[in-house]
Amino acid sequence: MAGRTEYEAGAAVADVLPAFADAFPFESFNRMQAAALPAILESDDNVVVSAPTASGKTALAEAAICRTLESGGTALFLAPLRALTNEKESEWERFEALGYSVYVVTGERDLNPRRAEGADILVMTPEKADSATRKHDSPRYAFVTDVDCCVIDEVHLLDSDQRGAVLEVTISRLRRLCEPRVVALSATMRNVGDVAEWLDAPEACTFRFGESYRPVPLSATVETYAHGDNAFADKYRRLYRALDLAQPHIEDGGQALVFVASRQDTVRAAEKARDVIAERDVEIGSRGEYDFHTDAQELQNDTLRQSVVDGVGFHHAGLSKGDKDRVEDWFKSGEIQLLFSTSTLAWGVNLPARCVVIRDTKLHDPLEGEVDMSPLDILQMLGRAGRPGYDDAGYAHVVCDGSDAGRYRQLLEDGKPIESRLAGELDAHLNAEIALGVVDDIEDVMGWLETTFYYARAASAPEHYDDPDSLRDRVSATLERLVDGGFVDQSGLEIEPTTLGRLTSQFYLRLDTAASFHALCERAADSDTPDLGGAAALRTVADATAFDSVSARRDERETFGAVLAGEGDDLEPGNRKVLAILRAGMDGTTPAELQSDAWVIRQNALRLLAALRAFCERFASPRDANLVRRIEARLEHGVGEEAVGLVAVGGIGSGRASKLAKAGLVDPADIRRVGVEGLIDAGLSEGVAERVLEQARALPGVAIEWEGMPEAVPEGENTMAEVTVRNAGEGAPAGVRVTVNDVEMSETTRYLGETTVPVGVFGGDTEELTYEVEVSFPELPLHPIRDRRVVAVE
Known part of the structure; x- marks a missing residue:
């Protein structure tokens, strides 16, 4: 640290970062921030900071961003x-006011590549x-290779069972793509040195701020309760x-903040707490x-509106966002003194309370059944105890069964x-790196391994x-499995992805799921009557590895047995429950007993x-x-098979599809045929009818014409004809299939x-020839369009 400026607690933001003073919501840096600022502002080295919750790590992220902006670079913040x-x-409108642009890239918004x-x-x-770096060589996502500084908020997410491996491989990939400076921030973690080793952060840029830096001292205890036989009563x-x-x-x-397992539990606990407090x-x-x-009367949620006035x-x-913001x-x-929340609040919004209680240490995961809340979540929630500037101490409590108390006290x-979570997903992530071309020979495989946190922690x-x-042996064995499974081709020391490997990476599939999809497609392609079959497609999805841990209660089994009527009897109960949810969801009739897990299962099934x-x-x-596209559309919208083509029309969802189907309009062609007046007669308003008709006209409108097709052909003779398929609407990928x-x-x-397809007419030993043209749209949920001609053999 020789030669660097030393800042003292209370250093003014205007003195340290004069060009960015208005970007910070406070006027001076605290003791922890002042200690880390020289490494952040006067070095190009990677930085790792571990500090207690609420100690001010966000300001370090913003300082690193300021340094990047000052040098004309681009900063990436991983939240x-x-x-x-x-x-x-919203917060960083402060940077916008200084003339810098902030752009949030999420899955719920359409990407604007120019922005x-x-x-x-x-x-x-x-x-x-992860998705952007996988697609970095496409024009839409090329921007990700221009990142000069990557700030990782809550880097201890590496230890998350579900998300840790994604963070790990994404950072490793980003470092290979564009070598950005990395600033990693974390709540207190025991092995900050391992993260620093992984990121090549020197000792002078690795900070371990202990509990003395916590703005409010924390008293944390484990409390037990009298466990009974009834989970509801517990x-x-x-x-x-x-x-x-x-x-x-x-x-x-x-104030007290009580964390519970689910959204529904927050509501039920708040209702009961009001009665008990009274x-x-x-x-x-x-x-x-x-x-x-x-103001409370403006809340959209009725239960919340009644509850908040009682504190x-x-x-x-x-x-809704408005309700969350008000809460x-x-x-x-201080208008609300007792707040019930799910664990997501601990990771996101800065809402400390004098007292934090974790009521539920176990939760129901639709895909995993009952699971323990992760230690990361537990520590994150407890860290919310104590309000800086208001409390002399924070009080945090874990309520659990006596058999678990020792584990939580430790x-x-x-x-x-x-810890690294990469080992459990090593095959899928190695396949992704090969599919991306990051790894293209045996030496690259080992080189990639050495860029991971997995390697540093080992x-x-x-x-x-x-x-x-042993790690190298394990990776070699993983590569061998990828080659044997057809995901990777190997020639000597060189390796390259197959189409199967690329698709598996593109859709983030587990390898055994990809293998089952591939096998299903091969069976269809090799069949005498090639047809995937809706039942086979749905069953294969329900049997995917992603659903292996789904649990099925006794009352659910009775319900999905009625839904399936014998279908999928050989599946495990959890996978059969998934199949029942998918079957019922396609018609929009999910039984009440299956609804609690249905949304999550449907979203995963759609993917x-x-x-x-x-x-x-x-x-x-x-x-x-x-066929699969129609299943997908039915599951998303809950419409019957007959009317599924309607949801291809912009502005038509399940409600309007049902209304139109009752009037006998079941596809875009019907909409084009009846026009605005017919749509009004079917129950749409004039404005909606005009928009729906416009959208329907934009979809493919297929006409099939036969030229030179005789009514009869003499036995033993042959002739040639043509079939022309014309599309009057907007172009779209289509398969044109001719059978006899x-x-x-x-x-x-x-x-x-x-397109025009030649058709041979051969007078064989059959009495007649039935020719059929079928036009299928793989990307649209439209029913295939078919036309037939019959030729007699005389």
């Missing part, structure tokens, strides 16, 4: 949650950055225990404040080392990981169906891809405007 990316967009390329600050989740036992812990702080004018005669809330009561609120991702503001200002005493903790030689459709286009046929007596003569795939 752990999508909600946080949107929050940063992304011109942005000074990019904000993404690790998952979106929830209320834990709630009473949580309220016992929170009550003294509420009575003293403080019974205990605890004074809480702002009952006498007229303005607050008036009790709830917060979860399913609330956060009221909690910050977590609170020792913290948790950050060197640090060999007792928990393989030694370097898998999109992948299966791409597999069909490559390995089966356009008609198979079209159900035997395929030809099939071609092209971007359909107009």
